[in-house]
Amino acid sequence: MAYRKVAIVGAGITKFVRRAQETGKELSWQAAKMALDSCDLSLEQVDCVTLGTAPDAFDGVHMKGEYLADGAGAWRKPYMRHYVGGGTGVFSPIHGWFHVASGMADIVLVVAEEKMSSCVPHPQGAFLTIFDHTTEQPLKPNLIWIFALEMNRYMQAYGLSKADIALVSVKNKKNAIDHPAAQIPEEITVDDVLNSETLAWPVNRLDISPASDGAAAIVLASERVARRLTDKPVWIDGVGFAIDTAYWATRDLCYPTYVETAARQAYEMAGITEPSKQIHVAEPYDPFDYKELHHMEGLMLCPRGKAAQLTADGVTQRDGNLPICPSGGALGVGNPIAATGLMKIIEIFLQLRGEAGKRQVPGNPTCGLAQAWGDLMQMGTVVVMRS
Amino acid sequence: MSLPLRRLDCAQHADGSVVAVLAAEDTALALTDIPIWIEGLGWCTDTPTLEMRDWGEAAYAALSAEMAYRMAGISNPAGQIDFAEICDEYSYKELQHMEALKLCMPGEAGHLVETGVTDVNGELPINVSGGALGVGHLFEASGAHKILELVEQLRGEAGVRQIPDVEVGLAQTWRGVPTATGAVAILSNF
Numbered sequence: 057m058a059y060r061k062v063a064i065v066g067a068g069i070t071k072f073v074r075r076a077q078e079t080g081k082e083l084s085w086q087a088a089k090m091a092l093d094s095c096d097l098s099l100e101q102v103d104c105v106t107l108g109t110a111p112d113a114f115d116g117v118h119m120k121g122e123y124l125a126d127g128a129g130a131w132r133k134p135y136m137r138h139y140v141g142g143g144t145g146v147f148s149p150i151h152g153w154f155h156v157a158s159g160m161a162d163i164v165l166v167v168a169e170e171k172m173s174s175c176v177p178h179p180q181g182a183f184l185t186i187f188d189h190t191t192e193q194p195l196k197p198n199l200i201w202i203f204a205l206e207m208n209r210y211m212q213a214y215g216l217s218k219a220d221i222a223l224v225s226v227k228n229k230k231n232a233i234d235h236p237a238a239q240i241p242e243e244i245t246v247d248d249v250l251n252s253e254t255l256a257w258p259v260n261r262l263d264i265s266p267a268s269d270g271a272a273a274i275v276l277a278s279e280r281v282a283r284r285l286t287d288k289p290v291w292i293d294g295v296g297f298a299i300d301t302a303y304w305a306t307r308d309l310c311y312p313t314y315v316e317t318a319a320r321q322a323y324e325m326a327g328i329t330e331p332s333k334q335i336h337v338a339e340p341y342d343p344f345d346y347k348e349l350h351h352m353e354g355l356m357l358c359p360r361g362k363a364a365q366l367t368a369d370g371v372t373q374r375d376g377n378l379p380i381c382p383s384g385g386a387l388g389v390g391n392p393i394a395a396t397g398l399m400k401i402i403e404i405f406l407q408l409r410g411e412a413g414k415r416q417v418p419g420n421p422t423c424g425l426a427q428a429w430g431d432l433m434q435m436g437t438v439v440v441m442r443s
Numbered sequence: 444m445s446l447p448l449r450r451l452d453c454a455q456h457a458d459g460s461v462v463a464v465l466a467a468e469d470t471a472l473a474l475t476d477i478p479i480w481i482e483g484l485g486w487c488t489d490t491p492t493l494e495m496r497d498w499g500e501a502a503y504a505a506l507s508a509e510m511a512y513r514m515a516g517i518s519n520p521a522g523q524i525d526f527a528e529i530c531d532e533y534s535y536k537e538l539q540h541m542e543a544l545k546l547c548m549p550g551e552a553g554h555l556v557e558t559g560v561t562d563v564n565g566e567l568p569i570n571v572s573g574g575a576l577g578v579g580h581l582f583e584a585s586g587a588h589k590i591l592e593l594v595e596q597l598r599g600e601a602g603v604r605q606i607p608d609v610e611v612g613l614a615q616t617w618r619g620v621p622t623a624t625g626a627v628a629i630l631s632n633f
Contacts, residue, residue, distance in 0.1 A: 119622065122488070125490075131490055132488070132489055134487055
């Protein structure tokens with residue numbers, strides 16, 4: 057395939073909080089401005105803007121991509137919104153990548169925003185309408201209810217305990233202590249997770265990421281422009297996205313095939329044949345603690361059913377052989393859906409540039425990936441990056 | 444409906460679906476004898492804030508057309524575009540968009556319609572398909588219907604609607620109320 061090389065040259069992120077004073081437009085602009093400033097660009101130099109943001113119901117504005125347009129810096133520019141639910145944030149750089157790789161644009165501003173606090177009493181309510189009206193809505197499924205099924209299935213399939221899985225939450229919330237944007241960084245124990253309120257067994261409150269407000273932005277550039285703008289471009293070397301069936305009853309709950317399909321696309325493009333050796337640092341999507349394990353397996357970073365053991369062995373700690381979610385992930389930094397995925401892209405960007413500060417993983421990593429998951433919980437998005 | 448718009452000035456909502464298959468050049472030539480080429484694309488969003496727009500013109504259409512014309516190498520739209528399918532969700536929108544697309548001079552579109560220039564046999568046929576006002580308005584899918592009409596016309600498969608000897612067509616859409624977002628595509632059969 058003939059396409060141009062695409063680099064990330066700048067990034068910005070707002071603080072993730074439960075209830076932001078700023079409007080969604082303001083959050084978008086704060087992140088966009090930070091990203092532009094980080095690579096000394098002005099809005100006039102941007103050819104094209106893409107925006108990722110999840111359900112309209114969160115912000116309470118129908119067609120919220122349109123509403124957020126000027127906040128995202130898109131006034132009188134080519135502008136497109138993309139939306140694949142929780143997978144949106146990692147689809148954001150893919151959407152921008154198409155514009156640069158195809159030659160349509162040299163500089164693209166990619167913004168991801170979510171303001172979930174507008175959805176009262178709780179954004180869970182938005183999910184009551186997303187499933188099939190005949191076969192699934194009558195069961196009144198909310199996401200916690202559904203993920204309780206999936207987590208239980210995963211535990212049963214591989215003989216895992218809730219404590220094995222709680223280690224992920226402990227690790228990520230601790231990692232988040234070093235993230236300036238973090239909403240719920242804290243040092244907790246496995247017992248804290250097990251003793252937190254049961255929401256829908258086996259899911260406890262501390263197994264789950266919070267609802268959040270926040271925005272993130274990156275700047276993508278073609279190779280020629282990127283080399284002029286920075287000494288440390290981070291290249292998007294592989295992109296993948298795939299969907300499985302939207303019906304719960306017809307998909308494998310203990311293995312995320314959608315992630316594997318997306319990962320295989322991205323790995324083939326990036327020339328990765330042994331993911332666990334060639335990927336030095338990864339940010340899989342972790343809205344629930346078991347999901348980090350699920351996704352590590354789908355990404356083929358470890359054999360099926362083995363992610364919990366790697367976690368117990370400390371392999372996925374920041375100073376382990378395969379650091380997973382060194383940012384603190386959705387569990388620690390917070391989960392403003394679309395912005396979370398882009399936060400993960402930004403974490404890999406900083407890690408590969410050696411600019412992650414206290415969060416920096418050792419060993420000068422040169423290849424990393426970010427992954428997200430969403431839509432009707434059957435969509436995987438993967439981006440492989442190299443310094 | 445709301446003066447000066449009357450019911451028959453407004454396109455009626457419809458359910459529907461349109462699908463197009465795109466292919467790279469080599470694959471396209473292997474699949475069909477009459478591929479229709481995408482020569483130019485443009486899209487643009489003006490301000491989302493109602494108070495800040497210029498209501499007299501469609502900036503989103505003008506800017507997206509500029510982008511598409513640049514890509515397609517079109518310097519004289521009125522001379523180089525053989526026919527167009529443009530957004531007519533409300534009757535005046537067809538005229539406003541014709542002018543924004545530089546298919547005629549500002550303020551001239553109404554006269555062209557009255558004198559038959561935009562009829563199927565005119566010099567610049569517009570919305571020969573019947574447009575959203577005639578075929579129905581599919582919201583986000585309305586643009587795809589315009590692309591379908593371009594493909595059928597450029598392939599000579601438009602039946603009784605066929606415009607003779609067309610080579611370059613333009614499709615344009617507006618995203619509708621409350622947006623100031625639009626897109627333009629230019630297709631050709633050579």
